[in-house]
Each structure stands twice: as structure tokens, then as C-alpha cells.
Amino acid sequence: MDHNEHKETRALSSSRRAYDLILRGLLYFCAAVTCLLLVFVIGYIFVRGLPHITWELLSTSPSYIKDTIGILPNIVNTVYLVVVTLIITLPLGVGAAVYLTEYAQNKKLVAAIEFATETLTGIPSIIFGLVGMLFFCQLLGLQASLLAGSLTLVIVTIPTIIRTTQESLKTVPQSYREAALALGSGKWYMIRTVILPSSIDGIVTGCILAIGRIVGESAALLFTAGMGMSMNNFFGSVDNFVHSSGASLTVALYVYARERAEFDVAFAIAAILMILTLVINLAASLVGRKLKKH
Amino acid sequence: MPTIIEAKNLDLWYGQKQALKKINLEIPERQITALIGPSGCGKSTFLRTIDRMNDLVPGVRVEGQMLYAGEDVYSPSVDVTWLRRKIGMVFQKANPFPMSIYDNIAYGPRIHGTRKKSELDEIVEKSLRGAALWDEVKDRLKKSAMGLSGGQQQRLCIARALAVQPDVLLMDESTSALDPGSTMRIEELMRELKKDYTVVIVTHNMQQAARISDRTAFFLLGEMVEVGPTDKIFSTPEDKRTEDYISGRFG
Amino acid sequence: MKQKVRPMETFMGAMFFACGIIAIAFVLFISLYLIVSGLPAIWEIGIVDFLFGTKWASTAAEPKFGILPFILTSIYGTCGAILIGVPIGFMTSVYLAKIASPKMASIVRPAVDLLAGIPSVVYGLIGMMVLVPAVREAFNLPDGASLFCAIIVLAIMILPSIISVSETALKAVPHEYEEASLALGATQIETIFKVSAPAASSGIAAAVVLGIGRAIGEAMAIMMVAGNVANMPSLFSSVRFLTTAVASEMAYASGLQRQALYSIALVLFVFIMIINVALNTLLKKKED
Secondary structure, eight states, X not given: OHHHHHHHOOSOOHHXXXXXXXXXXXXXXXXXXXXXXXXXXXXXXXHHHGGGOOHHHHHOOOBTTTTBOOOHHXXXXXXXXXXXXXXXXHHHHHHHHHIIIIIOOOHHHHHHHHHHHHHHHHSOHHHHHHHHIIIIIIISOOOSOHHHHHXXXXXHHHHHHHHHHHHHHHTSOHHHHHHHHHTTOOHHHHIIIIIHHHTHXXXXXXXXXXXXXXXXXXXXXXXXXXOOOSOOOTTSOHHHHHHOOOOOHHHHHXXXXXXXXXXXXXXXXXXXXXXXXXXXXXXXXXXXXXXXXX | OOEEEEEEEEEEEETTEEEEEXXXXXXXXXXXXXXXXXXXXXXXXXXXXXXXXXGGXXXXXXXXXXXXXXXXXXXXXXXXXXXXXXEEEEOSSOOOOSSBHHHHHHHHHHHTTOXXXXXXXXXXXXXXXXXXXXXXHGGGTTSBGGGSOHHHHHHHHHHHHHTTOOSEEEEESTTTTSOHHHHHHHHHHHHHHTTTSEEEEEOSOHHHHHHHOSEEEEXXXXXXXXXXXXXXXXXXXXXXXXXXHHTTSOO | OOOOOOHHHHHHHHHHHHHHTHHHHHHHHHHHHHHHHHHHHHHHHOHHHHHHOOOEETTSSSOEEOOHHHHHHHHHHHHHXXXXXXXXXXXXXXXXXXXXXXXXXXXXXXXXXXXXXXXXXXXXXXXXXXXXXXXHHHHTOSOOOSHHHHHHHHHHHHHHHHHHHHHHHHHTSOHHHHHHHHHTTOOHHHHIIIIIHHXXXXXXXXXXXXXXXXXXXXXXXXXXXXXXXXXXXXXXXOBOOHHHHHHHXXXXXXXXXXXXXXXXXXXXXXXXXHHHHHHHHHHHHHHO
């Protein structure tokens, strides 16, 4: 009976229209909330931070005598972390990806490596920081140092490098490999001359993402790289290079905000970090787009 | 036989490209009408205009009229959900939802407001019987529909379409992906269905059109070249192009 | 044909193998290190007293090392963040995958990526400077730093991963399902919520699990908004999470206190491993 009644109603029943309207409204509402959040976060940081980014802040070290704050040491420390970490993590990560796509025969081993990679992605930074502190700083005697921080960040960033490189290696056509091998070149020669050059975009994407991770990282550095604010002379001696410690930009933000109540400086650093994030995302998407075209 | 669907001077564009040109076609009630023609001739587009599934394609534009029961389906007073309930559709590839057999059939009635379990049970059984699938699946209604064979899945899709009590059933090359045995079963089913429903099929398979349809319309390059009783179209077509196509000279 | 011996080839093969297993080595190394350094304190304190003790007073004359407050805070905080972040994130992903015009989506999607890339200390800073004072005013509290603030900040921080993972899942739903639903007279919204979303459910579940992992592991942003007092959790009191418990005392801890911090990290690690395995299972299921 009920069914026949429905048969004659033409327009959407009021309950269906309500369902439609409410859910559609919620969809727009939630999307708007996400967008507003973003606009607010970016806007707030820029409004509070940009006016305090001065040349003096960027180009000096903090001075108690003059009672000024400068973040040059933190910028330099961050650059140190990025460079040293990448120098170590890149060959390891690319090597691992090459092993997975070009060498590995054993399916179980591949599954285990992939599981381990995903596990590393999921481990919180604070755990990396703790293990890094225990192992690099204490056991290996590096103490709190940027080198120990970099080594810790190698573990943090290696999954990113492995994954992006692996993805781009997979897109290298099988025929390239066959052609190279048919010419009698050895596997290493083939990898060096054919595989790696054609997956360079993926490796670059991995680098960019890793830089993003390093620049944004804080919990893993707090106890490994130290919180010092003064300038290091890394290249003064080997000892300096190994044992210099200091705060990255993120850690400096934390210290200035939490312990020194220097909020203007904290916001200035936050604005710098936002700009870096923007640039990194933009670069990653540009390279990613180029990658897709191939 | 009274006409249930009628196209009057129907034009359709996908962006700049005209896919249907001044189509005039009457589809009588409770018969099987077959739309034939080579790929890209507009027969599927025409079918999808009847239940307005073409609305989903970005940049589509329609002019002229498509009447269902005397009413233009594109008029603002027609609710598209109502239209699509009255005009069911079965697709080329069987597309059961990744749910149980029961939930697949009950999906439409539930959407349209039937909640009572007893009523739903009744509809499910009736629809599955209507699609000649009941005996094969009655013991596993709660099992996933994805476990059925291709032919069974397609009959499930027919049952699912029947469950919302349509008047018309549109079948877009619904047997082209099936083996001959499953195709036979569905053709038999179509003959049964025409007692209660108007059936419009699009097919590549001319033997199929000849076997089961009452009327056949031949489409070419977006135009409807010729329509008539199937016997006549296949024995003494009036248009040279129809004759060429029927005799296999192109297509 | 004479087989040429190529020492370089053999050497590089071995090198690649070494790189290949490095991820496994790292995971094993971290696990072992945490177990070895985390177990002694649990042993000494007693597992029941450690896990279920409600009082943490590590520097008292008679120290107490009960981490139930941290465990519960981490669980409540994560649940709260999921409760807020998942609906908003899921709805946003539906909007992006199904409703938004391509132009709109091409603006919102990079914006979401940006949200994902913002360092956690930046979220912490905003939370500390905006949210904490606002909560203090709104609820008339002596101090706004609280579980509530942490939940809000975490909810925002997990949004991007939830959005991007569930959007991918929704986009992978075969178009045929949606066509079938529409052809039966369902509206677009009915189709999305009754066909597309259920069909994408394992991917959406993966998004939720990923969000849980992110939320439970976050440290720095929470340090800046949660107050860091080792209270049993309640919404508007100052609380300490598992992560912040490790971070806040590490700088000066020694002896048993320091070892107890390793044990907390071990507990956190166990939680994370459970979540990782769940995530992996879900993603595998999706592939099948």
C-alpha cells in the first residue's frame, strides 16, 4: 500500500529533501571550517610575525650586552642540519629504493622492508629524539650536537626518500632495463647510466619533502642537537664540526616562546617557517607535476 | 500500443560536438525496442537522455523534447529522482554495489522511503524472481554480491532496477560482456519482462536485436536513420544506409 | 661464453643490499634500544604500579612513578581530536572529491597540503597565544592551558592527513557504483553517503588510524598548550601526555627518574606499533 502511495509522489519527499539539505550544508560547512582555519593560521602568523622580521634579526647573533636577539645562528644551524642529513640520507635512501626495485628477489624480504619503512614513518619524532639522544649523544659520545641531530634526522627522513625514489623507479620502463642489459652492461652500470638519471625527478621530490621534514622537525632535535643560541664555527676544526651544538629555527621558536617570553621573535621565526613551508610545497608540487608528465 | 517515450526534434551537444541531430522517435509501451548502429552513432547517448543520465557529463546541452508519459523530462517540474525511478537502467558492465545481495536489491526501495523489514523482504523476493535469480541466490541473500558470476551479477542489476517498480527498463549493451549462455538467459528474461515493462535496449549485436526486439531503430552519425518493426528493418529496410549496415558492409 | 668477473658489480650489489635492509635495521634497533632501556625501570617500579599508578611525583622525597595519568591523557586527547577532526576532515574530503568544482578543488587541495606542512611548533605557538588565553577567558579559568586546548590543536593537526587519505579513497570508488545509484533515483548526496562512502570505508578507516597515530605521537605543539602538570585528565585541567612526559623531564632527569622516562617512551612505542600494524592491515585490505 505504502509503496503505491510513493509511486504517485513526484517531488522528493520532505524527509529526503531534509537529508539532502542537511548533509550538503554540513559538507560546505566543514570545507569552510578547514579553509577558514588555514586562512586564520597563515594570516595570524604573518600579521604577527612579518613586521618583526628585520635585517638585524636575520643577520646577528643574540647579544646580552646590547640586549638584542638575532637568529642567524639558528638559520645556520638549520642549514647545517639540512645539508648534513641529506648527504647521509640520500645515498642510503636511494640505495634502498634501488635494492627494492632492481635487486630484491625475495618477496618476503621486500614486504619486511616495506613494513619497516612504513613503521618508521609512523614513529613519533619524540621517540626518534630519545633514541638519538641515547645512542648518538651518549653511547657514541657525540653529546648534544648538530651532528647527532643530523644522524637522528637521517632515520626520520629515510622513509620519505625510499618511498619517493621507489615510486619514480617503478615508472622507468622495463624496456630501458632490458635494452641496457642486452647491450652487455652490468647491473650497476645500467643503474648508474639508465635507471638513476631517468628517476631524478622522484629523487628530487624526495629531497624536497625531506627538507620540509627537517625544517619543521623539533621534537627529535630538542635533546639531540641542543638548544644553544650562539654562533658556531663549524669549519674551524674537525672538533667544532662534530661537537657544535645549537638550536634549529623550530627549537629556537620553542625556546623563545616558552622560556624567554620573546613572542615577537617567536612569531617572526614562525613566519619564516611558514614561508619556507610554502616554498617547499610549491617546489614539491612543481617537480611532482613534471614527474607526472613523463 | 500507446507511446510511452517520444523524442521530438532532439538535439544534444557535448561541448561543441553535436552527438544527436534532430531525433524523432516514438517508443511504444510494453515492447522491446532495440537501438542499433556502429560505435559512436549516438544510440547510447540517446538512451542516456531518456533517464537524464547525461546530466552527469560536464558541458552537455539538450534542445528539443524528450517526452515520458507526455511530459518533457527536461521540464523544471520533473524531479530527476522520480524520473529515474520510473525509468530503470542496466549498464554495460554489471555494477552491483559492494554489499550483500539483499542490500543491493533493497537499496532503491530504502532510498525511496520503504523502511519496514517485511515489505523489503517481499520486494527483494519479488524482484529477484522477476529477474529469474531467486532460486540461485535465495540461500545466500546476506552474502556479498561480488561473489556472483558475471551473468548473475547482471541479473542482480536487473532485479535491483525492478525493485523500485519502474515502467521502463533501459539496457545499455547489457549482455556485451557476458558469455553466450548468460546472454541467452538474459534475452529470455527480457521477453518475460516486456509483459510488464517497456524495454529499450542498445546493442552491437544485430542477431540479438533481430531475435528479441519488436521494433528496431538504426542510428548513424548522430542521426536516427530509420525505425520500424524489427522484421521489416532486417528484411526490407527503406534506407540504403540501413541495408548496408544490416548486411554487414560497415560497422 | 666466458663469464666476466666484475668485482665492482658484486661490491655494488652488496652495497645496495645493505641500504635495502637499513630500514629494517633502524626499526629493530629502535625497538631493541627502547626495550633494553625501558624495561629496567618498569621492573624496579613494578609493572602494575607503573602502568596503573595514578600518581607521578618523580622528584619527591619518596618518588612515585605511576603513569596512568599520562596514558589516560594520551587516550582522551587522541579520542577528542579524532572526534572533532574526523568528521570535519571526512566531510572536507567528500567536498573535495565529489562536490567541489575542479577550480575550487585546485585551490583548497594545496591549502590542505600547506596545513600538513606547517611545523608543529607553529601550531603550538598559535595555540599558546590565541587558544589558551581564549579558553581562559571563555571558561573563566585561572590558566587556559588544558586538555581541551590540546584536543583542539591536535584536531587541527590531524585534519590534513585525514582529508588527503580519505579523499584518495573516495576518488578510487568506481564510477559505476555511483552511476547505478543515481540511475535508481538516488540524489547525489544519497549516493555519496550510501554508496561511495561505504565503498571507501577501509580507506577512510585507514585515515582515522593514521590520525590516531599522528595525535598520540605529537609532542611539541602539546607541550605548548596542555600545561604539563601530571594530573589525572579532565577537560579543563592542566595535563601531561605520554609524549610530553618524556620531553618535559628529560633535560634534567637522572637515575630511576630518567629510566622511568625511557619506560614511558616504551609504552608510547607499544601504542604506536599497535596502530601501525592496524594501519598496515587496513591498507592491505584495501588493496585486495
